[in-house]
Amino acid sequence: MVEALLTRHHRARLLQIWRSAGWPCKDGIEIDLLAAQLLCLHTTPEGRDTLRLTAAGIEVLADARRRGVRELGAHDRLAQKFAEQLMSGGRIVWRELSLRAAIDAPPPEHAEPPQPPDESALWNDGGTDVTTPASVWRMARPDLFSVRNTSVEAYLQPMVHEVKFTRADLLSDLRHAAKRQAYQWLCSECHYVFPVAVARPEEIPDAFGVWVLHGSLDDGRFEQLRPARHARCTLPFAVWLALAKATPLRGDTDGAQAMLGDALPSLP
Structure with missing residues (x-):
């Protein structure tokens, strides 16, 4: 009750x-x-x-806290599981990077009717356009950010994967258009990853890919229900700098590459 x-x-x-x-x-x-x-x-x-x-009220708060801890743990396990799939496909993956992205500036709450431009106000003494910028900066923190393991910048294909373990978390994310736009600015493709029972593909915006998990976190498998819309993306210098400062995830296959650094046996 x-x-x-x-x-x-x-x-x-x-x-x-x-x-x-x-x-x-x-x-x-x-x-x-x-x-x-x-x-x-x-x-x-x-x-x-x-x-x-009362004692019952304290128990309600304690139960909500326990459920929150379990959901956070499940979210992290789902993110790690999908990160391992990305790494097994030859991608370099980072968790929860803080990246600055440009998004469209929101319209003012009380916008005045447009006026004819004043040519004297459009340019400063140096000839630089001083009109209001069409974008603003926002901090984004995608669950998974990855690039292909390549030395050719044009082949990097940066991707963002947002992991949502519960329907409430997914719906909360979908209500923030600016957050989604920041993800798209940072990558060529953006995807949502969640358990199959959380949502239907048609509930996700068309530009985003959809990956679902069938089964449990321990032995389940991922299926791509819809590919993401691909867009050309050149990583800005600020993103390169953030990647250089951060440490990518290490997969199980890293140990197999350790032998490449071993010294060659001495020749007779």
């Missing part, structure tokens, strides 16, 4: 009261929590009402 009642707003209010002095808001959410006996009302000698979590 309690689990059917609770929403993320109820859990957020429980956490807020746990962190605060317990001053009540006296709204509908607190009525629900009091009726479910997750909160109890105390009155101070001065006549002020305060709220305290």
Whole structure:
């Protein structure tokens, strides 16, 4: 009964009261929590009402925390599993890089009607265009960023793979168009990776590829349901610098290459 009642707003209010002095808001959410006996009302000698979590309320927060830890662990395991597939295909993979990307500037909230351009304001003394830029910078942190293992820049084919283990996480990501645009600016192809039961391919924007996991994290297999739209992408210098500072993941095949560095046996 309690689990059917609770929403993320109820859990957020429980956490807020746990962190605060317990001053009540006296709204509908607190009525629900009091009726479910997750909160109890105390009155101070001065006549002020305060709220305290009951043992059941604390258990609700503890259970939500345990589920969050499990989901985070499953997300990391899914990302690692797909990274191993990318590395086995000859790609170099990085986890959770912080990269700066250019996206379209959002329109102003109260845009004025366009006015005829003033030629005297378009150019400064040096002849450089000083009009408002058409893009802004945003920090992106893709789950997996990879390039082909090649020495030819034109063949790098940078890719971004966003890993989503739960439907709630996927839907939250799909609501942020600027975040998706930043991913696309950084790579030639962008894909979503999630368990097969999380979403249908038609729920994902057409430009993005779709990979799904069939089975468990331990012995499941990946299937590509839809390829991503390919676009030409030349890695900017800032991305090169971030890759140079970061350490790529090491796969099981790295040990097989160690022999290439061994010294040759001495000749008689």
